[in-house]
Amino acid sequence: MTVTLAIPSKGRLKEQSVAALAERGIFVHPDEDSRSYRTRVEGCDGLEVLLLSASEIARELRHGGIHLGVTGEDLLRETLPDFGDKLSIVSRLGFGHADVVVAVPDSWVDVSTMEDLNDVAGGFRAAHGHRLRIATKYWRLTQSFFTRNHGIQTYRIVESLGATEGAPAAGSADIIVDITSTGSTLSANRLRVLSDGLILASQACLARSYTAPHDAAGEAVLSDVVSRF
Ligand SMILES: Nc1ncnc2c1ncn2[C@@H]1O[C@H](COP(=O)(O)OP(=O)(O)OP(=O)(O)O)[C@@H](O)[C@H]1O
Numbered sequence: 001m002t003v004t005l006a007i008p009s010k011g012r013l014k015e016q017s018v019a020a021l022a023e024r025g026i027f028v029h030p031d032e033d034s035r036s037y038r039t040r041v042e043g044c045d046g047l048e049v050l051l052l053s054a055s056e057i058a059r060e061l062r063h064g065g066i067h068l069g070v071t072g073e074d075l076l077r078e079t080l081p082d083f084g085d086k087l088s089i090v091s092r093l094g095f096g097h098a099d100v101v102v103a104v105p106d107s108w109v110d111v112s113t114m115e116d117l118n119d120v121a122g123g124f125r126a127a128h129g130h131r132l133r134i135a136t137k138y139w140r141l142t143q144s145f146f147t148r149n150h151g152i153q154t155y156r157i158v159e160s161l162g163a164t165e166g167a168p169a170a171g172s173a174d175i176i177v178d179i180t181s182t183g184s185t186l187s188a189n190r191l192r193v194l195s196d197g198l199i200l201a202s203q204a205c206l207a208r209s210y211t212a213p214h215d216a217a218g219e220a221v222l223s224d225v226v227s228r229f
């Protein structure tokens with residue numbers, strides 16, 4: 001049977017994923033139809049490489065729609081906080097580095113730690129008429145970090161699907177949880193990372209799903225690919 005491995009369909013993660021596979025003797029060529037999300041693979045019989053969005057790869061790994069996938073650890077942890085026996089990280093690939101962080105407006109001069117933020121959150125409704133609002137697309141990682149790690153209970157998550165750093169200036173949220181790499185988007189939007197506000201240091205990973213069905217031939221292909229990483 002064919003084993004499926006998905007890589008991101010666009011951008012820097014796509015190019016670097018193709019290069020990481022080539023280094024291991026798996027050569028991924030575009031399909032004749034340039035709009036296709038299938039590819040032509042050389043160097044590994046029985047392996048099919050598909051192009052999917054990075055967040056879709058995390059979801060497909062969770063429910064076993066693909067056997068292997070390259071995506072960011074941030075998306076894997078947000079999709080399935082506790083991997084349990086459903087999936088595992090085979091290899092961290094050394095590219096796609098991005099930190100998931102808690103950032104507040106520069107103007108909040110008295111807030112530099114999560115403890116300071118906890119103090120602010122406690123009195124936020126009395127001072128502003130609503131709970132502290134956090135804009136993010138990482139709502140599971142945020143809940144776990146705020147509530148489980150820091151005991152912060154009074155906040156509201158405002159789901160943001162893009163331009164999250166603009167939410168405080170736009171007035172739709174007070175603070176954000178988002179990824180940063182160079183920090184330039186945060187500083188351009190006058191936001192600052194809390195000193196202990198690192199939720200996850202993410203990078204691109206090869207992950208394996210244990211819920212995707214396969215036969216003995218598939219197991220041999222899976223072992224071959226995994227051993228190359
Ligand atoms: N500077 C960066 N900006 C954005 N993403 C980055 C950066 N560096 C690494 N990444 C990683 O790339 C992945 C996001 O890729 P991408 O934006 O294609 O995801 P997506 O949610 O599937 O996007 P879309 O839904 O727009 O297709 C995440 O795992 C993220 O951590």
Ligand SMILES: O=P(O)(O)OC[C@H]1O[C@H](OP(=O)(O)OP(=O)(O)O)[C@H](O)[C@@H]1O
Pocket residue numbers: 162163165178179180181182183184185186
């Ligand atoms: O710390 P920095 O180097 O500024 O990078 C962080 C930014 O990069 C990403 O946006 P990007 O526009 O690259 O992609 P996206 O909008 O698809 O997330 C991400 O969403 C941050 O906004």
